[in-house]
Amino acid sequence: MKVGLPVSGLVLGFIFGILIFTMLNIPGELASVYAPYLSLATLAGLDTIFGGIRAGIEGRFQDDIFVSGFVLNTLLAAGLAFLGDRIGVDLFLAAVVALGSRVFLNLSLIRRYYLNKIALSKRKDPHVVNPS
Amino acid sequence: MSVFTTGPRHQPWVWQVTALCFVLGLLLAASLQTVSNIRRSGTSSGRVGQPPAGDSARTETVRKLEKEIASLRESKTKLENSIAQGSEQLKALNDELQKAKMLAGLTEVYGQGIIVTLRDSQKRPPSNRTFDRVNNLIHDQDLQVVVNELFASGAEAIAIKDQRITSRTAIRCAGPIVQVNGVPISAPYQVYAIGDPNSLMNALNMPGGVLDSIRFYDPEMVRVEAKQQIVLPAYTGSTEMRFTKVQKKTHNDKESSR
Numbered sequence: 001m002k003v004g005l006p007v008s009g010l011v012l013g014f015i016f017g018i019l020i021f022t023m024l025n026i027p028g029e030l031a032s033v034y035a036p037y038l039s040l041a042t043l044a045g046l047d048t049i050f051g052g053i054r055a056g057i058e059g060r061f062q063d064d065i066f067v068s069g070f071v072l073n074t075l076l077a078a079g080l081a082f083l084g085d086r087i088g089v090d091l092f093l094a095a096v097v098a099l100g101s102r103v104f105l106n107l108s109l110i111r112r113y114y115l116n117k118i119a120l121s122k123r124k125d126p127h128v129v130n131p132s
Numbered sequence: 133m134s135v136f137t138t139g140p141r142h143q144p145w146v147w148q149v150t151a152l153c154f155v156l157g158l159l160l161a162a163s164l165q166t167v168s169n170i171r172r173s174g175t176s177s178g179r180v181g182q183p184p185a186g187d188s189a190r191t192e193t194v195r196k197l198e199k200e201i202a203s204l205r206e207s208k209t210k211l212e213n214s215i216a217q218g219s220e221q222l223k224a225l226n227d228e229l230q231k232a233k234m235l236a237g238l239t240e241v242y243g244q245g246i247i248v249t250l251r252d253s254q255k256r257p258p259s260n261r262t263f264d265r266v267n268n269l270i271h272d273q274d275l276q277v278v279v280n281e282l283f284a285s286g287a288e289a290i291a292i293k294d295q296r297i298t299s300r301t302a303i304r305c306a307g308p309i310v311q312v313n314g315v316p317i318s319a320p321y322q323v324y325a326i327g328d329p330n331s332l333m334n335a336l337n338m339p340g341g342v343l344d345s346i347r348f349y350d351p352e353m354v355r356v357e358a359k360q361q362i363v364l365p366a367y368t369g370s371t372e373m374r375f376t377k378v379q380k381k382t383h384n385d386k387e388s389s390r
Contacts, residue, residue: 009150013157020158021165035166042163045156052149061145070152 006049037078040095044073047099050106057113073099194315198368205238205366237298237367241289243326245362246333248278248343251320253350267349270319272305275312277342278323279303285335287327289364293317296367313369329358 048070055061077095084091209230216226233239253268279297282290290297295312302311309316325332336343336356343354 009153013154017161056145
């Protein structure tokens, strides 16, 4: 997998974001209102990216699932946070737990894949193909 | 296993992940910037940091003029007293005048009472969080609640450092210092109160009282002592009334004119 491309995209986006938000200079009182929504959106984005990488490695990457997953996850998380604000229950924790555990799960699968690949490339025996 | 047979090299999904990584980067930057904005605005309120090098020459002039006001008011009182020597009526009027002036805080007064010393904590804050950086200082609010509690428990006259508390006194935060009567004063703050020392002490030291929350952070920040004699300075600020007029109508007229 080309690691350079996504990482450079991340760095570029980060620089753009810093530039934009430094120019906007939103006061802290206002920022504290939407801060939880923003962090939830960030978490949803993280989840989608790890999910996408995993799906790509497994060879069943579908762009419509990828994009719609990002949009819907973000909307649902924000909606939960909003509803939780209204009824006084920290519902956004549900989104944080669900998305967070998925990030860890996907990361562990990606890690397994690359560890297996390294182990395979080190092994010289041609008849051992099945890594699991 | 079939899952691992297709290599991920040269796949279109890498580009899509890259695009979403860009979006994620934007979101991350937004989150970071937002949180740091909140932190910054959280510390901007309250008395944080060191006092700046003040305009000492002007402060000196203000002090000198205030002393002049005080001495002029004192000699005015003496003149009033000497005028009152003449007749019984004048004496009665003058007594009333002096009482009003004492109530207004325009005269130097003395009596038994207590001294509350509030100082910034010498302790190093245990962390760099806003909570600790704000709580190791004495703020305008602390002085306000102490003065309020003293008046509520029967103090007759109060001064913070050399500033007398009058009906026109404001205690407010002005960056690194506190303003009382518009005059900047800095820590440590001595609050002088004339009144029954026992009841004043008890009111302040009451469990859950106004000093408890300060003592909770650092007991060294508060010291309360009773004194047999405390001298409070006179109020040296303006006594001009530009907008307030005395109601001259009788009570009945006032009711009907409303």
